Amino acid sequence: MTHYDLVVIGTGSGNTIVNRRFADRKVAIVERGTFGGTCLNVGCIPTKMFVHAADVAATPSESARYGIDEELLGVRWPDVRDRIFGRIDPIAAGGSEYRHHDPDNANVTVYDGTGRFTGFKELTVDNKDGSMSVFSADQFVLATGSRPIVPPIPGLEETGFHTSNTVMRLEELPRRLAIIGSGFVAAEFAHVFASFGVEVTIVARSNLLLRHEDSELAAAYTKIAQELYDVRLNHETIRVERRNDGSILVGMLNPDGADELIVDELLIAVGREPNSDLLNLAATGVEVDSEARVVVDEYQQTTVDGIYALGDVTTPHQLKHVANHEARVVKHNLLNPDDRIEADHRFVPHAVFSAPQIASVGLTEEEAKERGIPYVKAVERYADIAYGWAMEDTTGFAKILADPKTGQIIGAHIMGPQAPTLIQPIIQAMSFELDAYAMARGQYWIHPAMPELIENALLKLDLHPEG
Ligand SMILES: Cc1cc2nc3c(=O)[nH]c(=O)nc-3n(C[C@H](O)[C@H](O)[C@H](O)COP(=O)(O)OP(=O)(O)OC[C@H]3O[C@@H](n4cnc5c(N)ncnc54)[C@H](O)[C@@H]3O)c2cc1C
Numbered sequence: 358m359t360h361y362d363l364v365v366i367g368t369g370s371g372n373t374i375v376n377r378r379f380a381d382r383k384v385a386i387v388e389r390g391t392f393g394g395t396c397l398n399v400g401c402i403p404t405k406m407f408v409h410a411a412d413v414a415a416t417p418s419e420s421a422r423y424g425i426d427e428e429l430l431g432v433r434w435p436d437v438r439d440r441i442f443g444r445i446d447p448i449a450a451g452g453s454e455y456r457h458h459d460p461d462n463a464n465v466t467v468y469d470g471t472g473r474f475t476g477f478k479e480l481t482v483d484n485k486d487g488s489m490s491v492f493s494a495d496q497f498v499l500a501t502g503s504r505p506i507v508p509p510i511p512g513l514e515e516t517g518f519h520t521s522n523t524v525m526r527l528e529e530l531p532r533r534l535a536i537i538g539s540g541f542v543a544a545e546f547a548h549v550f551a552s553f554g555v556e557v558t559i560v561a562r563s564n565l566l567l568r569h570e571d572s573e574l575a576a577a578y579t580k581i582a583q584e585l586y587d588v589r590l591n592h593e594t595i596r597v598e599r600r601n602d603g604s605i606l607v608g609m610l611n612p613d614g615a616d617e618l619i620v621d622e623l624l625i626a627v628g629r630e631p632n633s634d635l636l637n638l639a640a641t642g643v644e645v646d647s648e649a650r651v652v653v654d655e656y657q658q659t660t661v662d663g664i665y666a667l668g669d670v671t672t673p674h675q676l677k678h679v680a681n682h683e684a685r686v687v688k689h690n691l692l693n694p695d696d697r698i699e700a701d702h703r704f705v706p707h708a709v710f711s712a713p714q715i716a717s718v719g720l721t722e723e724e725a726k727e728r729g730i731p732y733v734k735a736v737e738r739y740a741d742i743a744y745g746w747a748m749e750d751t752t753g754f755a756k757i758l759a760d761p762k763t764g765q766i767i768g769a770h771i772m773g774p775q776a777p778t779l780i781q782p783i784i785q786a787m788s789f790e791l792d793a794y795a796m797a798r799g800q801y802w803i804h805p806a807m808p809e810l811i812e813n814a815l816l817k818l819d820l821h822p823e824g
């Protein structure tokens with residue numbers, strides 16, 4: 358049986374591990390899908406390219422109040438789609454070609470197929486060409502990501518539906534789109550398709566969209582979404598059916614009774630589950646938790662010595678910057694077994710690239726209350742800082758929570774223009790333990806730039822640095 362020093366399963370963030378520092382090791386890389394994984398092919402990158410195009414398409418709806426009259430003459434969907442994938446697909450193909458054939462990878466063997474453990478540290482790959490390979494290794498990296506959850510809604514399979522994996526490659530724009538789910542994917546695709554002129558309905562089981570956000574922010578976002586899209590809150594989807602004319606009937610139940618909706622396409626966006634089941638982990642003794650996530654310690658090592666895991670297959674934060682961070686930790690620990698480093702999950706931020714944009718880090722106010730953590734809070738509206746006032750923003754705000762004794766920021770939640778960028782100095786302050794007052798007063802803030810939103814929110818916190 359062939360034996361490797363290292364086997365990496367999954368080429369999302371897992372693919373970033375192997376470089377020239379592994380040149381003296383015999384390495385195998387296993388990939389069952391498209392090289393580059395979720396973020397590049399069906400996740401962060403194409404979605405944000407669509408979001409940018411959607412932002413451009415949405416400008417006429419905003420511009421008249423500034424005295425600029427614009428008109429959206431049309432959205433050439435095939436051109437929008439093909440520009441995006443015409444740039445992405447060659448990157449994926451190039452990544453595969455590099456690993457398969459570049460002399461840099463003389464020590465690397467690529468298996469295009471699905472890996473599963475068939476013994477302790479023994480992997481069997483069902484190759485796409487129909488052959489099977491069996492090999493062993495001293496070390497493994499499990500980087501197999503996650504996939505969209507498909508809920509057991511009667512009629513769904515027969516009717517046909519899209520997930521984030523397929524909806525970006527639609528042949529044509531539908532007239533009407535229903536999105537089942539109310540999280541990140543729902544918020545981003547509602548913005549994209551509605552900006553392109555599609556009638557979007559969001560079917561949400563809960564009473565709020567983005568309900569994992571701070572509740573003040575989720576409520577404000579939900580209110581805006583209700584003005585932009587048809588939002589059905591507290592609606593459980595109970596059946597879907599393809600009608601004779603090709604349209605789709607969505608049957609729902611809400612507290613007042615039954616409800617129905619007719620659309621042309623359906624997007625399922627109810628979360629993602631880890632790809633741990635495909636790996637038959639029991640055969641090698643790697644444990645998973647109750648949500649099928651691979652259990653790891655602070656070094657990203659699984660319950661088996663020498664088998665590491667990273668990204669969506671292990672973390673509850675299904676985010677690319679987390680997968681990348683964990684990949685760096687795993688890489689270091691593979692190269693330096695006697696001087697390993699721990700992963701840092703203290704302040705994991707996220708952003709939703711919807712309209713408006715949202716960004717968040719640390720505790721929500723509800724979490725602080727539930728955990729009995731004392732806090733002071735401040736809310737600053739975009740309308741009250743110069744640039745937001747100039748834009749005549751009426752809905753955006755930043756909310757910051759801080760420890761009343763130390764002034765350390767414990768949470769920040771922003772909704773409005775540039776939110777994912779504005780939050781970065783707060784992440785920095787939290788990571789390097791800079792207190793709110795020192796952060797506000799220990800540096801210049803460019804006037805009249807948008808970060809004054811953060812400066813003012815910090816200064817509003819009821820902290821008394823000078824007694
Ligand atoms: C629509 C969408 C938008 C997103 N936008 C953002 C964003 O803006 N910002 C952000 O931070 N995150 C975003 N994410 C999340 C981000 O894409 C993921 O957190 C990240 O890509 C996870 O990386 P990974 O390396 O863990 O897994 P992946 O990139 O999914 O890589 C796993 C790879 O393993 C392969 N594989 C699985 N099982 C096997 C097996 N048994 N054998 C061989 N190969 C296998 C898969 O084919 C896949 O290529 C988005 C996700 C989606 C779906």
Ligand SMILES: NC(=O)c1ccc[n+]([C@@H]2O[C@H](COP(=O)([O-])OP(=O)(O)OC[C@H]3O[C@@H](n4cnc5c(N)ncnc54)[C@H](O)[C@@H]3O)[C@@H](O)[C@H]2O)c1
Binds near residue numbers: 541542594628629707
């Ligand atoms: N900008 C970003 O960083 C970004 C963008 C897209 C996706 N992602 C990642 O991908 C993950 C998956 O995104 P997502 O939007 O699919 O999941 P999500 O977890 O963000 O939201 C799913 C929502 O669907 C609801 N839901 C669950 N089952 C349901 C059902 N049967 N019917 C109706 N609603 C149901 C859940 O309560 C939840 O509110 C995210 O959690 C995120 O980590 C990140």
